[in-house]
Amino acid sequence: MLRVLFVFLLVVFSSQAGVIYDFTGTGRSGEAVAFQITVSDFLDPAPVVGFSCYQLDTSLNCADDQQLSVFFSTSTYGAGNGFVDAIQFQSSSNSGYWFYFPAGSFTTAGSWEARSASPFNPGVLIVAPTTTPEPGTMLLAFCGLLATVWQVRRRTSA
Secondary structure, three states: OOHHHHHHHHHHHHHOOOOEEEEEOOOOOOOOOEEEEEEOOOOOOOEEEEEEHHHHOEEEOOOOOOEEEEEEOOOOHHHHHEEEEEEEEEEOOOOOEEEEOOOOOOOOOOEEEEEOEEEEEEEEEEEEEEEOHHHHHHHHHHHHHHHHHHHHHHHHHH
């Protein structure tokens, strides 16, 4: 029973909050590209945050080398129309595609559509915080587990 308690505590206290970035897009050549990455907090790409394909949770047509292949950045290129958050994706066909999103897309939960008017590439970015139990919920679950252990021990000793 103590093993169950230990595993329970390990799972509860090792869970962490995070943010999932789920991206799908199409490059100029019609090449489909996609990735998903989970990070500990919202990305603040000032000026640039890069990841290799191996750091991504999943990917489609990501360049399979040790180099950084996915970049989150803030750009002035689309600033005139409010699209300043950019993702650069280096594909396995050795093409680099840029996707421009509205300002604040990387730091706000939601579904964001990339500006797709030429010369921009169409894409969708979903930013979703992961949830973890609140401390009060964890305490309540822990107390319930302790009460169960106490009841089991009391019945087996009687």
